[in-house]
Amino acid sequence: MKKINWKSIVGWGIAALVAGFIVYTNMQEQKALQETGKKNVYAVLPLTGGLSYVGQEAQKAIQAHMASKDKSFNVIFIDSQSQTSTALTSLLSKTLNEKEPIVLSILTSATSAILSGAPKNSFIFGNYITSIDEKYKNYQLLTGELNEVMSPIKKYLETAPIKKIAVVYIEDDFGLLEAKYLEKNIRSDQKITQVMPLAPKSLDTRIEALKLMKDEPDAICILGIATIGYTNIIKSLREQGYKGTIIADYAFANPHVVRTLKADAEGIIAVTAITDTNAKLDEKNQQVKDTLARVGLRAYTFPIQIWDTLDLIQYSLDNNLPLTQETYTKMGKWNGISGEVIFPGNGHSLYPFVLVQYKNGEFVPVEK
16 A cells, blocks of 8 residues: 655645635725725836846836825735746736736836736836737726837937047847937037947946047947946946046936936936936826925836826826726826827827936926
């Protein structure tokens, strides 16, 4: 007679109990929230892991928004642990009994994963995203897209006394797209001396800085996502004595970039939201800026996009609007905190950005 493996049976029994407890807890949590008569919005954020600084900043912005006034929805936070696969599996485990889950997701990879496996009747709002496959129809982005991010830089270069430009981009999809955009949109009398890819985690960038400087460019453009390499190349250019103009994209507005660079950030030209500047704002926008400041956030593009998204969800629910791309395409535009957001269709969004220069600890709009 075969001996019974009691350890294995007990182990499987415990695992089943744990799984059952998780399902039961999720059901009870959803039931308690639904009894308030409010919809649930599931915010999938990297609250732990390598990208936790982004997720925690998003969480702060959401909490500040939720505390500002009564809402017709609740927010349930889901930790993706900075893992693409975990973003989807954690969401699915939380929405087992939701017929039409509303999801707020950040970052391109996590949002793409969620769209690939989320329930058909779900609708995903996305922030801080570079691009999404248009085959999906159940999403609406509120984020900075290529033309809007680069347009202020293009306009600056159209009239600036700059002839030679060197470009360095972080090796990600958006950085490469930005570099190609710049190559196509400079003046006929301007020349790009080189286009240099840079690994996101580059620690020692002295050689790269010297290569960028060897042709004595009037300006050097730093493009891509805010990584270690992004800040280090700026540091190295300063250390090697580069005296020309440093132009950066909207990743430069990320607070940890300026904190890391300190004095090396001075004088850099970049792109951000008008709310992130010393410009005079109307009462509503100033209130939002003050509310974010109370939780330690600057009103740059990322928290503003999250704020706009929650405002849009509130408006949609209050007016019984179907959560579809068609709804927002017909709407056409949204009066966002940093200006008018355009919905051109297919889930895209066009955000307003301004050109700024970092001076004495603040972003100052560059006059045309």
